[in-house]
Amino acid sequence: TPPHSQTYSSRLSNHTNPAARALLQCIERKRSNLCVSVDVSTKARFLEVVDAVGPSVCLIKTHMDILEDFDADLLEQLQALSKKHDFLIFEDRKFADIGNTVVLQYSKGTQRIASWSHLTNAHIVPGPGIISGLASVGLPLGRGLLLLAEMSSEGTLARGEYTDAAVRMARGAREFVVGFIAQRRLGEEGEDWLILTPGVQLGAAGDTMGQQYNTPSKVVGEGADVIIVGRGVYAKGGKEEVRAEAERYRREGWAAYEKRVGI
Numbered sequence: 001t002p003p004h005s006q007t008y009s010s011r012l013s014n015h016t017n018p019a020a021r022a023l024l025q026c027i028e029r030k031r032s033n034l035c036v037s038v039d040v041s042t043k044a045r046f047l048e049v050v051d052a053v054g055p056s057v058c059l060i061k062t063h064m065d066i067l068e069d070f071d072a073d074l075l076e077q078l079q080a081l082s083k084k085h086d087f088l089i090f091e092d093r094k095f096a097d098i099g100n101t102v103v104l105q106y107s108k109g110t111q112r113i114a115s116w117s118h119l120t121n122a123h124i125v126p127g128p129g130i131i132s133g134l135a136s137v138g139l140p141l142g143r144g145l146l147l148l149a150e151m152s153s154e155g156t157l158a159r160g161e162y163t164d165a166a167v168r169m170a171r172g173a174r175e176f177v178v179g180f181i182a183q184r185r186l187g188e189e190g191e192d193w194l195i196l197t198p199g200v201q202l203g204a205a206g207d208t209m210g211q212q213y214n215t216p217s218k219v220v221g222e223g224a225d226v227i228i229v230g231r232g233v234y235a236k237g238g239k240e241e242v243r244a245e246a247e248r249y250r251r252e253g254w255a256a257y258e259k260r261v262g263i
């Protein structure tokens, strides 16, 4: 059976990367294939949203470089919430430089991404050196990498042959590259890549800057293993509303998964 029709737990045996395995296990444990993208710019709001959505998610996606008051304490508190609520962390840094530079960006600077982020992602534009650079830092720490094979935005160049090239590049680094940011299942039948899909919202077609939305049931039906929802969850307001929205997306995403695998 292709991964598309397998349960998350049965797919564990297809994965050796520690971050991929931890994610699959967390998804099953919490019955959640929801990742919330917390794209807010203050520490207080960030921690409020993470604490609110924590019970409903398998993964929190961050853009740590948009926090105005970023500090070491924020990372400590995020890691404490990750233990309290049982979720993994994905820094959406979209690395896109030569190997030597991404090694520095991933391991050093003020954020030391590799030290706290289980998953991160990269564009394939530079060629395979970006993967070997990131792997030299991430593999010893048990981290995993997602390649951007497709994007959700209107007019994206990441399609067709570009997407195929991303899959080929992933095949060359199977222990570290665990899957793709994509809009649908990628790879051949015998391959098991984790597909994480952004551009998900209920009741909106897009924003004013090219973002395009599909529903959880649509994208999970197309092969998404994890749905990534940002403004659909946190734009609603206070902590209780945000918590309720996250739970609504968790239920939708899980129902779509059960339908896909037929359980």
Ligand code: S5P
Pocket: 037, 039, 063, 092, 150, 151, 152, 153, 181, 198, 199, 200, 201, 211, 228, 229, 230, 231, 232
């Ligand atoms: O193709 C993509 C890839 C990513 S990682 N399209 C995206 O929107 N993203 C990210 O997902 C984007 O950077 C943002 O953090 C999130 C979508 O946010 P939303 O508010 O539109 O749901």
